Amino acid sequence: MEMLESMLLAHPFLAGMDPGFGHLLFGCARNLRFAPGTFLFREGESADEFYLLREGRVALQLHIPGRSPLVIATLGDGDLVGASWLVAPYRWSYDALATAPTRAFGLNAACLREKSEVDHHLGYEMMRRLVPVMVKRMQAARHQLIDVYGRPPT
Template sequence: MIVHPVEDLIREHALFAETGPEIAGLLASCARNVVFRDGELIFKEGETADRLLLIRSGRAALETSIPGHGNVIIQTVKTGEALGLSWLVPPYLTDFDARAIGTVRAVSFDATCLRAKCESDPRIGYAFYKLMIPPLIGRLRTARIQALNLYEPTADPNPA
């Protein structure tokens, strides 16, 4: 089995495609390689958001519980995307459950370590927060469109 250094795994991830190798190198000491099995809970709603995961392969479901309806998947996060963004802002608590669908391979960053690196070197901090903005905007856009309930019959302005 070939074991890739975690720095290479970060560099190969789609989220880091536009950055130079320097940022990946500087953040590598906060990262480790992780694997989750099918159905495994990756994190749970309300617990400390202590990780950022870069999905290398596989898919994870973000779930929440709706009384009377059980658990509902509200989004899936797939290869090349970031899972777990709540570590960016206080109170650093997760909003949803995350569960592996099939085997999920990821790079896991320790959130405290990441924040410390960003605080100590604003250049890294700026570059890294710039990487986090597109997924945040993407999720905001998705949530707004989904809130419109586009596919519901009541969305038809001219019901006949």
């Protein structure tokens, strides 16, 4: 167990975290494996867990009626998967599909939200790490939106 806890704390998303907070997080964590082709979660499901990828590859995709699913981003080693657990009503807004053998830590969202309510320092520490990831992804989504390699308007 101690080894798993130190492995959790060694995840890039948690780099440099106070071991006390790490211990609290470990109480909400479990070790997971996903075979290629299995979903970490599906759109509309309850966002009751988020993931810190140790290795592998996960495709975030939207399904569009009558068309192939659209992959909007891929995530890999060291990445965090999922933010909908932060915001009510805690439902996933896309699918997350493992496209390679994937190992991850799953963190129980309700457990973490509860601990953050009790210890706001933990909540701040998590938000301090989450916000840059979210901002970068929002900026990347904007870049994708402007279709930078598309044909210039005539």
